[in-house]
Every structure is written in structure tokens, then in C-alpha cells.
Amino acid sequence: MASTDTSAREDGGFLARMGRHADVVVGVLLIVIGIATIIESRGFPATAVGTDIGAGAFPTAFAYILIVLCLLQIFNHFTHTGQDIDAGDAAATSTRPNYLVPFLGVVLTVLYVALIHWTGYLASTPIYMFVLLRVIKFRARMASVLIALGVTIALYLIFDVGMGVALPPGELFD
Known part of the structure; x- marks a missing residue:
């Protein structure tokens, strides 16, 4: 059994290991993009209309929504990892992304x-x-x-x- 686990790790390589944690990696990258969007949208010029919310309001709102959704995705990864796959189902664990x-x-x-x-x-x-x-x-x-x-x-x-x-x-x- 131990030799099977070792060979699976050797055959899987970097991409297979990343496939198991891709949702975390993507979540972190999108959080960084969200933060950069918030920072950049603060520099958008204001309009002359007093009731206008400004050009940066929508990118900022969407960036905050993106960050919250990514945090939920990362949280979901750590709370549900491995629960959907049967321990005896070798085909489900050996598929490549x-x-x-x-x-x-x-x-x-x-x-x-x-x-x-x-x-x-x-x-x-x-x-x-x-x-x-x-x-x-x-x-x-x-x-x-x-x-x-x-x-x-x-x-x-x-x-x-x-x-x-x-x-x-x-x-x-x-």
C-alpha cells in the first residue's frame, strides 16, 4: 500500500498536486486582483455631478464581492476536502485535471x-x-x-x- 502511494505521488507531479489545491491558489490570486482593483479604483476621477457615485464605485463593489466569494471558496476547500471521494475509489483519486x-x-x-x-x-x-x-x-x-x-x-x-x-x-x- 505504501509503494502505491509513493508511485502516485511521483507520477502525479506538480500539476496533479496543484489540481487538488487549485481552488485555493485561484482564490488567493483573485483576492490579490480584488485588492489591486480596490486600490486602483480609488484613483478614478470624480465627476462634476454631486449625486454621482463616481467611476470607482462599481469596480470597488465588485472587487469586494470577489474577495468575499474567494474567501468562501478557500473556506469551503479546507472544510470539505476529501469528503466527496470514497477512500476505496481509486479511479476518482487518480484522474488528472x-x-x-x-x-x-x-x-x-x-x-x-x-x-x-x-x-x-x-x-x-x-x-x-x-x-x-x-x-x-x-x-x-x-x-x-x-x-x-x-x-x-x-x-x-x-x-x-x-x-x-x-x-x-x-x-x-x-
């Missing part, structure tokens, strides 16, 4: 951010969301289309129409 899906998600997000100023919010966001839903293997195509369009329209109505925050119109369509 799939890094392709998160990697593709990051690549798609970087492309979206890089292209949104050129293509515009209304053209690029539904495409990005649809492709991202397909990458994460959301199976229902029609639901993917409806979710992508619905979220795009909802965010447009909230930010552009409701709050008057101009979303990128895109240079391609100017």
Missing part, C-alpha cells in the same frame, strides 16, 4: 478584451459569450444563443441606458 478548458477560456477572454475596442461591445460580446459557453461544454445550442444575447442586452440596458456608461461602439462600424 483538464487544463485545456480554463486555458481556452483565458485565451478567449484576452482576445475579447483586445478586440472589443475594434469590433464594439454589441458585436463582440454575444459571440464571445456563445463561444465561451461552447468551450465549457454547455450542451444546449439554442440556450447558449439565448443566454449570450440575453446577457449582452441586459448589460447594455443596465450600463448604457440605465447608468449612462458608454460601452465601446467599435471602430470597425464607425
Whole structure:
């Protein structure tokens, strides 16, 4: 039994060990990003309108929400580690994490951010969301289309129409 445990550790390597604690690592990294967002958003300029809450209010609020959710994720990791896997289930403990899906998600997000100023919010966001839903293997195509369009329209109505925050119109369509 001891030789099996040793060989599993040797075969698993760094990525397998990280897979077991990836939620903690991601949580800590996102907490750092949240703190950086709070610090940076304090430097946003104030507006001349006295009732305006300021440009930094929404990034700060979302950063605090992100930090709280990450703390809950880390807490959940330490309180529930190993409880969902049977001790005798060797197949469940030997599976390797799939890094392709998160990697593709990051690549798609970087492309979206890089292209949104050129293509515009209304053209690029539904495409990005649809492709991202397909990458994460959301199976229902029609639901993917409806979710992508619905979220795009909802965010447009909230930010552009409701709050008057101009979303990128895109240079391609100017």
C-alpha cells in the first residue's frame, strides 16, 4: 500500500498536486486582483455631478464581492476536502485535471478584451459569450444563443441606458 502511494505521488507531479489545491491558489490570486482593483479604483476621477457615485464605485463593489466569494471558496476547500471521494475509489483519486478548458477560456477572454475596442461591445460580446459557453461544454445550442444575447442586452440596458456608461461602439462600424 505504501509503494502505491509513493508511485502516485511521483507520477502525479506538480500539476496533479496543484489540481487538488487549485481552488485555493485561484482564490488567493483573485483576492490579490480584488485588492489591486480596490486600490486602483480609488484613483478614478470624480465627476462634476454631486449625486454621482463616481467611476470607482462599481469596480470597488465588485472587487469586494470577489474577495468575499474567494474567501468562501478557500473556506469551503479546507472544510470539505476529501469528503466527496470514497477512500476505496481509486479511479476518482487518480484522474488528472483538464487544463485545456480554463486555458481556452483565458485565451478567449484576452482576445475579447483586445478586440472589443475594434469590433464594439454589441458585436463582440454575444459571440464571445456563445463561444465561451461552447468551450465549457454547455450542451444546449439554442440556450447558449439565448443566454449570450440575453446577457449582452441586459448589460447594455443596465450600463448604457440605465447608468449612462458608454460601452465601446467599435471602430470597425464607425
